[in-house]
Amino acid sequence: xxxxxxxxxxxxxxxxxxxxVFGCAQEExxxxxxxxxxxxxxxxxxxxxxxxxxxxxAYYEGEIDLMYHLYEGLVEYIDDDLNVGPSLATEWSNSxxxxxxxxxxxEGVKFHDGTxxxxxxVVFTYERILQEDHPYANMGDWSYLDYLLGxxxxxxxxxxxxxxxxxxxxxxxxxxxxxxxxxxFIISPTAVQEYGDEFYKNPVGTGPYMMEEWKSEELTSMVxxxxxxxEKPAIEKIIWKVVPDASTRMMELQTGEVHAIKTILPEQxxxxxxxxxxxxxRMAGANIFYGSINHDAEPLGDVxxxxxxxxxxxxxxxxxxxxxxxxxxxxxxxxxxVFGFNDDIVPYAYDPERAKELLAEAGYPDGFDLDIHTLxxxxxxxxxxxxxxEIVADYLRAVGINPTVVVNEAATHFALISxxxxxxxxxxWYDVAHxxxxxxxxxxxxxxxxxxxxxxxxxxxxxxATNDMELQEQYYREMQEIIHNDASMMPVAHNDYTAAVAxxxxxxxxxxxxxxxxxxxxxx
Amino acid sequence: MAFYRYIIKRLLxxxxxxxxxxxxxxxLIHIIPxxxxxxxxxERATEAARLALIEKMGLDQPMHIQFINWFTAAxxxxxxxxxRTNTAVLDEILTRLAATMELAIGSVFIxxxxxxxxxxxxxxxxxxxxxxxxIGFSLLGVSIPIxxxxxxxxxxxxxxxxxLPVSGRLSLGLSVNEVTGLYLIDAILTRNxxxxxxxxxxxxxxxxxxxxxxxxxxxxxxxxxxxxVLGEDYVRTARAKGLKMNIVVFKHALKNxxxxxxxxxxxxVAQLLGGAVLTETVFSWPGIGRLLITSIGFRDYPMIxxxxxxxxxxxxxxxxxxxxxxxxxxxxxxx
Numbered sequence: 001x002x003x004x005x006x007x008x009x010x011x012x013x014x015x016x017x018x019x020x021v022f023g024c025a026q027e028e029x030x031x032x033x034x035x036x037x038x039x040x041x042x043x044x045x046x047x048x049x050x051x052x053x054x055x056x057x058a059y060y061e062g063e064i065d066l067m068y069h070l071y072e073g074l075v076e077y078i079d080d081d082l083n084v085g086p087s088l089a090t091e092w093s094n095s096x097x098x099x100x101x102x103x104x105x106x107e108g109v110k111f112h113d114g115t116x117x118x119x120x121x122v123v124f125t126y127e128r129i130l131q132e133d134h135p136y137a138n139m140g141d142w143s144y145l146d147y148l149l150g151x152x153x154x155x156x157x158x159x160x161x162x163x164x165x166x167x168x169x170x171x172x173x174x175x176x177x178x179x180x181x182x183x184x185f186i187i188s189p190t191a192v193q194e195y196g197d198e199f200y201k202n203p204v205g206t207g208p209y210m211m212e213e214w215k216s217e218e219l220t221s222m223v224x225x226x227x228x229x230x231e232k233p234a235i236e237k238i239i240w241k242v243v244p245d246a247s248t249r250m251m252e253l254q255t256g257e258v259h260a261i262k263t264i265l266p267e268q269x270x271x272x273x274x275x276x277x278x279x280x281x282r283m284a285g286a287n288i289f290y291g292s293i294n295h296d297a298e299p300l301g302d303v304x305x306x307x308x309x310x311x312x313x314x315x316x317x318x319x320x321x322x323x324x325x326x327x328x329x330x331x332x333x334x335x336x337x338v339f340g341f342n343d344d345i346v347p348y349a350y351d352p353e354r355a356k357e358l359l360a361e362a363g364y365p366d367g368f369d370l371d372i373h374t375l376x377x378x379x380x381x382x383x384x385x386x387x388x389x390e391i392v393a394d395y396l397r398a399v400g401i402n403p404t405v406v407v408n409e410a411a412t413h414f415a416l417i418s419x420x421x422x423x424x425x426x427x428x429w430y431d432v433a434h435x436x437x438x439x440x441x442x443x444x445x446x447x448x449x450x451x452x453x454x455x456x457x458x459x460x461x462x463x464x465a466t467n468d469m470e471l472q473e474q475y476y477r478e479m480q481e482i483i484h485n486d487a488s489m490m491p492v493a494h495n496d497y498t499a500a501v502a503x504x505x506x507x508x509x510x511x512x513x514x515x516x517x518x519x520x521x522x523x524x
Numbered sequence: 525m526a527f528y529r530y531i532i533k534r535l536l537x538x539x540x541x542x543x544x545x546x547x548x549x550x551x552l553i554h555i556i557p558x559x560x561x562x563x564x565x566x567e568r569a570t571e572a573a574r575l576a577l578i579e580k581m582g583l584d585q586p587m588h589i590q591f592i593n594w595f596t597a598a599x600x601x602x603x604x605x606x607x608r609t610n611t612a613v614l615d616e617i618l619t620r621l622a623a624t625m626e627l628a629i630g631s632v633f634i635x636x637x638x639x640x641x642x643x644x645x646x647x648x649x650x651x652x653x654x655x656x657x658x659i660g661f662s663l664l665g666v667s668i669p670i671x672x673x674x675x676x677x678x679x680x681x682x683x684x685x686x687x688l689p690v691s692g693r694l695s696l697g698l699s700v701n702e703v704t705g706l707y708l709i710d711a712i713l714t715r716n717x718x719x720x721x722x723x724x725x726x727x728x729x730x731x732x733x734x735x736x737x738x739x740x741x742x743x744x745x746x747x748x749x750x751x752x753v754l755g756e757d758y759v760r761t762a763r764a765k766g767l768k769m770n771i772v773v774f775k776h777a778l779k780n781x782x783x784x785x786x787x788x789x790x791x792x793v794a795q796l797l798g799g800a801v802l803t804e805t806v807f808s809w810p811g812i813g814r815l816l817i818t819s820i821g822f823r824d825y826p827m828i829x830x831x832x833x834x835x836x837x838x839x840x841x842x843x844x845x846x847x848x849x850x851x852x853x854x855x856x857x858x859x
Binding site (some may be wrong): 041043147218219247294409418448 | 610618696814
């Protein structure tokens with residue numbers, strides 16, 4: 001008996017000992033730990049890592065944050081409405097007919113590898129993506145630059161060392177706004193030539209930070225670039241840490257191991273708000289969560305049926321319970337923060353009786369069977385897609401429709417939607433806060449719902465073909481009115497982009513695209 | 525001689541097993557709906573965009589051609605390039621392997637040493653309070669969801685007590701000379717005490733969380749196997765000779781009782797080398813489990829195939845090792 005109890009005692013003591021060693025060691029290590037101590041290192045925890053660091057080929061959520069620190073474009077956004085100001089270009093002009101843009105480039109700018117920034121670098125950047133036979137073409141899978149401007153830009157030409165001319169196929173009103181976006185940022189031609197297919201791991205731009213280390217799925221670190229042309233940011237080094245679990249992320253912030261966490265869950269909002277040492281940063285997001293209605297799937301081709309769906313659902317309540325205050329109700333395909341938003345639209349009122357009448361008029365007094373497809377996991381525009389679909393189903397059941405909620409994993413879900421194999425499916429969109437990216441890229445090009453009226457195409461073409469802002473606004477408002485009257489889709493909500501930061505962090509910024517911007521950030 | 529022939533025979537079985545496994549995996553991942561292009565394009569997956577990218581990535585070829593291409597390359601040691609990250613599959617697996625091995629070895633080591641000790645003691649003092657505590661504890665251990673346990677450990681040891689770091693493998697900003705990729709060993713090799721302590725502190729919670737689950741399993745297996753052995757005639761003979769119970773248990777019975785335990789330990793190591801998804805996620809541990817899950821979500825075919833083949837290989841090798849240990853434990857077993 002004695003032998004065994006001493007055995008247990010030994011185990012117990014060694015466990016205790018081990019923990020006290022950890023405890024002591026921890027005091028020492030924390031003092032040497034950068035987090036929370038030294039003012040010049042800033043650590044951000046995010047759920048996802050980048051896949052490529054090549055800005056012209058980047059498009060994942062996990063990589064865009066990084067691009068705004070490593071690279072720069074000819075112009076940059078100076079406010080949340082995406083108005084642009086000078087960056088690598090000091091001034092620019094548009095030709096009489098609107099198709100030629102001339103940029104005067106900043107002199108004395110260097111890339112991180114010492115290469116001079118000049119007109120050749122700009123031409124190289126664009127030709128690498130837009131010319132299929134370019135020696136460095138196809139270095140990625142899908143380019144946002146190609147998607148946005150591939151059909152727009154006819155030629156990029158160096159006039160002299162510091163003047164570049166972009167010739168467009170037609171007048172294209174979003175052009176200047178797009179030039180401030182990460183996919184249009186300028187890369188170092190010598191670095192591309194040097195690293196070739198490995199450039200995506202060795203990014204070289206002109207941005208205030210240069211790449212230090214990338215440990216896939218662990219961290220990316222970047223340090224201040226000594227020869228940066230403009231005033232340098234206050235933070236010496238940024239570490240982007242990958243912490244996939246949202247609860248772990250929150251605890252990382254609470255213990256001071258990181259200074260900021262990107263994206264907080266609605267259920268964490270209250271805890272974090274109550275913490276006096278933590279501040280929450282919110283930004284109305286340029287995104288939308290909506291129900292895609294397949295107009296070719298019976299009986300959804302009938303406008304009365306679609307309007308009945310809209311009347312059957314109390315969207316305010318739905319948004320309140322699913323987003324818990326971190327989102328706003330959507331009434332149009334684009335967010336109210338975007339230029340051209342039609343605020344005259346009066347959303348369909350929650351009116352189950354009216355819904356039943358409309359269904360009866362359409363010949364469905366006893367309702368119909370409806371599959372509602374939804375995503376199994378969160379996306380940037382929705383935290384709890386299953387809850388949203390279940391609530392919608394409850395409302396529809398109340399007016400006599402017989403809904404079945406089908407939950408799909410992302411790959412299955414998008415495959416199903418893109419092959420038109422659904423009736424009602426919840427999905428979303430997040431993009432640059434420009435009306436073209438919602439009214440055309442989403443409504444006319446992105447959405448697979450068999451609703452593409454010619455008049456919408458015409459209005460979109462007209463809006464893109466004029467630089468007159470008032471005319472553009474008029475066209476976009478008209479488009480939203482048509483979509484509303486046709487009840488062609490079911491707008492649900494716009495998700496706020498969120499982050500939480502330590503109390504001593506000042507000027508931590510989220511932009512309307514959801515990016516973390518640390519260029520003005522400092523510690524108090 | 526027969527012994528070596530046995531080993532060679534066992535190693536040769538690897539080939540048909542790998543071929544069979546790769547065919548099954550290939551078929552399974554292609555049967556499930558969705559493809560890498562759809563995931564990549566996500567919301568932007570219009571039919572035209574999808575078709576263009578599918579063609580660009582060579583996914584439009586007939587399935588059997590894709591399989592043969594992949595398989596012949598794999599035979600030459602080229603497991604292809606990840607669709608998601610564009611890195612060589614083998615490199616990516618090897619990078620993650622070190623992190624996963626740290627967890628697997630650490631947790632099985634702790635779980636096995638403590639588990640065997642507790643299991644033997646429980647059997648030795650069968651039906652006493654010690655036995656019941658051991659059984660109760662192991663029941664708890666196998667029932668606790670590990671992500672919850674991990675969460676609670678972080679909350680207690682990192683948030684409330686502040687003893688241990690929340691997650692990750694190393695404090696950020698600590699520079700490391702990687703030799704093997706196993707940080708504890710690297711720290712010893714480079715004689716860096718600070719690095720060693722830091723790595724150990726990061727390792728502590730995930731290893732303990734995993735060990736709790738496996739500890740429970742080992743306790744149960746050891747206990748029941750020991751009880752069986754203690755009922756054998758030779759144990760009674762030994763006792764009748766007047767030997768002390770402890771000597772009987774540890775000298776005569778233990779070795780024989782360990783055979784099923786070794787099997788379970790072997791399988792646990794193999795399982796853990798395939799990655800502990802939940803633990804890796806909660807503790808931001810960059811191991812193979814997370815890589816596999818991300819790759820499946822992304823339909824990263826070459827990566828999924830690579831990881832599964834790797835796991836199959838690990839199971840085969842470990843089973844072989846377990847068989848060899850049998851022969852050592854029980855001299856009657858001969859191959």
